[in-house]
Amino acid sequence: MPETALASVHHPVLNVSLRRRLTDHVMTGLAVLTVILVLAPLVAIFGYLVYKGIGSLNWDFLTQTPKPEGEPGGGMANAIVGSGLILGIASALGIPLGIGAGVYLAEYGRNRLGQLVRFTADVLNGVPSIVIGIVAWAILVRGRGFSAWAGGVALAIMMVPTITRATEEMLLLVPQALREAAYGLGVPRWRTTLSITLRTATSGVITGVMLAFARVAGETAPLLFTALGNQFWSLRLNQPTAALPLQIYQYATSAYTDQHRQAWAGALVLIVLIVSAVAAVRYVVRRGTFGAA
Amino acid sequence: MPGPQPVEETQVMSQPAGQPSPLLRSSSGEIPDFAFKVAMVACGLAILGILFLIVYELMSHSTLSWHAFGLKFFSGSDWDPVNEQFGAWPFVYGTLVSSFVALVIAVPLAVGVAVFTTEMCPKAARGPLSFFVELLAAIPSVIYGLWAIFVLVPIMSGYLEPFLRKTLGWTGLFEGPAYGIGMLTAGIVLAIMIVPIISSITREVLMVVPQHQREGVLALGATRWEMIRMGVLRNARAGIVGAIILGLGRALGETMAVTMVIGNNPLISKSLFAPGYTMASVLANEFSEATGDRYLSALVEIGLALFLVTIIVNALAQLLVWTVTRGQPARGHA
Structure with a gap:
């Protein structure tokens, strides 16, 4: 599994340059950002549906x-x-x-x-x-x-x-x-x-x-x-x-x-x-x- | 051990004696067996029949338009039901542009999410995360449209479009009045809708990249991102392209949400703020009210073109995904 392998790799390799480590962090950050951007519409759609929908639902409907x-x-x-x-x-x-x-x-x-x-x-x-x-x-x-x-x-x-x-x-x-x-x-x-x-x-x-x-x-x-x-x-x-x-x-x-x-x-x-x-x-x-x- | 075998034999022998000969029953089951097989084969053939029916109906109802306009049908931009002149270019253009905008937005997002779920996030969060992303695929198109009309369009016209005009107006892509309704909004809604399919197939493709590829790259001292780039993404390239093309296929045929926000105006404009019209949305808007054989025939021809394009796109995508996942056990969903 990559997680466990990563833990052993991150520190022992000393000559990982600052630039490479920075790129790694930036890319991780970007991946997190994509998740947020994708889940935001989901939340927005369901939120609006429930908010607008419940207010409009009634027995007549x-x-x-x-x-x-x-x-x-x-x-x-x-x-x-x-x-x-x-x-x-x-x-x-x-x-x-x-x-x-x-x-x-x-x-x-x-x-x-x-x-x-x-x-x-x-x-x-x-x-x-x-x-x-x-x-x-x-x-x-x-x-x-x-x-x-x-x-x-x-x-x-x-x-x-x-x-x-x-x-x-x-x-x-x-x-x-x-x-x-x-x-x-x-x-x-x-x-x-x-x-x-x-x-x-x-x-x-x-x-x-x-x-x-x-x-x-x-x-x-x-x-x-x-x-x-x-x-x-x-x-x-x-x-x-x-x-x-x-x-x-x-x-x-x-x-x-x-x-x-x-x-x-x-x-x-x-x-x-x-x-x-x-x-x-x-x-x-x-x-x-x-x-x- | 010679002991147990005779015992089993006597058991087998004793059963037909106890029950009324199951051997006889199984031979009398030949006719039902055959009938069952015939019924199942008929179901299978029905699928071929459905596809044949689709092709046949689309072709036979569009011959009139095909004979009248030929190939010029797709290059002419004059859509005039009153004078029975039909050129579908504005719709083709709108379909291509809105789908392209959708891909530009959706691909980085979807691939990012797939990479995050397979390579970065804690194991426990993988299931819920992919569930939530796939929940986006469960929302009906018409609800996307409803949401887009009342939530996204005001955001677009109030904030995003003025901002884009100010910063990127010089490109010529973001010009003109910011109504909020137009190609760009349609593209964004489409993007939200195709993210789940691209990301779920990308995830599947990433998961079949062998673990030793990752470990090998890590062992050479790569950082996690370098491992993902060199060990994972490079191996899964063809499959990811397949996933993207599958998303494109979805975007091309998407109807309701696009119809509700694209503006439904057969314009060809460089600006993405301008309203447009797609092949699917002209069908949605005009088909049930079309009068005159030639008008109907022209619309069916648009449907036929849409059908052929999506089939080619999907077949290509299947092929690409297959080259990566080939030989792997079947997964829960296609």
């Missing part, structure tokens, strides 16, 4: 729909529920597909096709979210109108590569001997994969799923021209649907102070949702078998 433009009051209840709908669709489509593809890569993917799928998943991971929005628009919105479905599909596409790669990595950590033990007992391969391999890697897979969920929960760009947003209650999946990030975007760029206030409140609700997902992940990971991974 959580239970009412938006008031007409310029009128104070109202809330984002429909957007919270709409986000839930869209994320529900995304999870229902994206999680099984992602885990399935991960199982494929880990259990059957040691070949050229697997290599191709793996590479494609990595490529998909880097596709800008707005481009995925366009594709969902082209497939599901064009000629049919905006809908929760389209938004859900766009987010599902974004979830899949993250979940796939996480599932694969976690399944590969499961010792081969466990699988062989199951085969040895006469357990069929599919049963082994589901009840032994996946079961052992559960906490890791859940981590991947939650990270994917947290990532798409705050996505706005792919919803802009798929779910579109809605000022009213709508639980129908083929109608334009409100979503929390969309509503925050709309209110943040509006001209009314009361809408700014609500944008902060919405942001706080959204970040609490996401941070609790991430915290749940850390909790699961710490308790799970693959804490070290």
Whole structure:
């Protein structure tokens, strides 16, 4: 470890010149400075969110729909529920597909096709979210109108590569001997994969799923021209649907102070949702078998 | 020892007798096994299908614009939906400039943080520190935008931009009215957003530099910084470049936060104070209201260009990171 090695080096070497020692200190100082500069926005963002958000949160915000433009009051209840709908669709489509593809890569993917799928998943991971929005628009919105479905599909596409790669990595950590033990007992391969391999890697897979969920929960760009947003209650999946990030975007760029206030409140609700997902992940990971991974 | 073996054999023999033949069951499991494999392969193929669908949809919906403008689409700077004349150069320019500004700010910060966490800070602080830096990546883009509009923009127009104009105005990069909204602010927000990805991958790359490299340089009497420079950074060079390019890929496609602070004006100005427009933000602003096939097609073509550029950038970055971390065991996150 560098620390221990350093302690023995610093003093015995006598002819370390002043300039070199000074450079060493300056560089250490600069490294500390970068950490401060990076953590400052984090503190500033969370600080403002909590400060502005708590002041703006109230019961109306959580239970009412938006008031007409310029009128104070109202809330984002429909957007919270709409986000839930869209994320529900995304999870229902994206999680099984992602885990399935991960199982494929880990259990059957040691070949050229697997290599191709793996590479494609990595490529998909880097596709800008707005481009995925366009594709969902082209497939599901064009000629049919905006809908929760389209938004859900766009987010599902974004979830899949993250979940796939996480599932694969976690399944590969499961010792081969466990699988062989199951085969040895006469357990069929599919049963082994589901009840032994996946079961052992559960906490890791859940981590991947939650990270994917947290990532798409705050996505706005792919919803802009798929779910579109809605000022009213709508639980129908083929109608334009409100979503929390969309509503925050709309209110943040509006001209009314009361809408700014609500944008902060919405942001706080959204970040609490996401941070609790991430915290749940850390909790699961710490308790799970693959804490070290 | 010949003793135990017969005993085991009898045990194995006794089991099929006790239970209704598991051997038979496993052979009858062949059909479910096959079905399961087919289902999993289908999931894998679905990923290929999704990418194919993305390429197909983007290409088929942008042909109209491609036929009308050809390559001039990307060099023309006339964006006029009313007369159906489309040139995307201002958006390309805005995307490149804002991403470049972001990299200039983010790279030293991210590499500094990565070096600090792997080489300098006490072991106990490593986990929390990297957790906090990665927390930045968990904040949604729209919240960055919200924060930037109400907190960063006033700081920019009130303090930072006047200061920059006074001290560095002679470069021509910091001229004109300090609205707070413009390329520079967008670049700063982008920088904050891409620091976590650059620093986490840099950290991963630094961690695979073999320990004996560090010890060797230290044994030659190097100070800690000299050890980091010669023993660590030099070995990890390619991977760090990969991390930076990955950050660039993120910055190029970033939409919401940029849209909220860049000013959304297709100007080409030397000054970073001036408003601009990026490829992603023109899509965000105009796509759902675009009327006319040619207008839509032009927007989809911008999306296609964005897609191709980010794919090339990401593939290059993966390759570079891979050259450094190759042969190392897989880590928790990609």
